[in-house]
Amino acid sequence: NYIGIDPQRQRDSTNAWVTIIRGCDKFCTFCIVPYVRGRERSLPAEEILRQVQTLATEGFREVTLLGQTVNSYNDGVTNFASLLRRVAAVDGIERVRFTSPYPVDFTDDVIAAMAETEQVCASLHLPLQSGSEAQLAAMRRGYTVARYRALVSDLRATIPDLALTTDIITGFCGETDQDFQQTFDLMQELRFDSAFMFKYSERSGTHAARAMSDDIPEAVKKERLQRVIELQEEISRQINADAIGSQVEVLVQGESKRRAKDGSVTYYGRTPQNKVTVFLQPVPANRIISVAIDRTTSHTLFGSVVPPE
Structure with a gap:
């Protein structure tokens, strides 16, 4: 134990x-x-x-x-x-x-x-897997799209600065074009900060492997996966861009693998929303600092350390 x-x-x-x-x-x-x-x-x-x-x-x-x-x-x-x-x-x-x-x-x-x-x-990873009622039932997830949507609404109403991430599977057994479109549309509606996205791959020993047909062609799985990746990348880019001009609290984790344009060392940490934040000024790990954000990508915030008052 x-x-x-x-x-x-x-x-x-x-x-x-x-x-x-x-x-x-x-x-x-x-x-x-x-x-x-x-x-x-x-x-x-x-x-x-x-x-x-x-x-x-x-x-x-x-x-x-x-x-x-x-x-x-x-x-x-x-x-x-x-x-x-x-x-x-x-x-x-x-x-x-x-x-x-x-x-x-x-x-x-x-x-x-x-x-x-x-x-x-204020950071939450809440797996969705699919935006299709039929797919959620086939997966035996135990909730409906309406229940998931209501939960997200409650969370965001109660925690306004919440960053929400999720998991998405494309090409699960029996996924029709309509099923996939419902997932795509729900991702557009809910606008996750980021997502782990996968194409379905049969796992030996599961109920799906024993009793369900892995009937979606590999090329279709890949094409659907690429579409949701491109969608999520753009949503993440837009959400992170909203941080430009703001100051965020960062728990410093250490030296970043990413170098500045001139080759100099950079440092990084994470915000309460779990956003990776990169800055130039050397700060020891395990310190909590304020960083003024001046640039973003779909995955990272960039800025400068704000001196303590």
């Missing part, structure tokens, strides 16, 4: 991952996780808090709570919303993230905990 055992951490990292729930009870038709990792099992809240307190003592300022269906967490005493508040209250922890939540289990009290707890970052 891993209680009392601390995983090895990268000592030069600013973020530490803390597993709070293992396994999955959802049994999506394309996914192998429930078969190889078993049913959902939540670690006791006191054990999670012990790990987080240890991390804070070691100097980590940010933790990410991890689980295949992280917001399904419940140890019998503490639910996920309560756990978020308790983790955020640990002295020394200034940022709390979590991934990946499952839309069906996203409750009003979790939304409230995100909105009311300063340390919980």
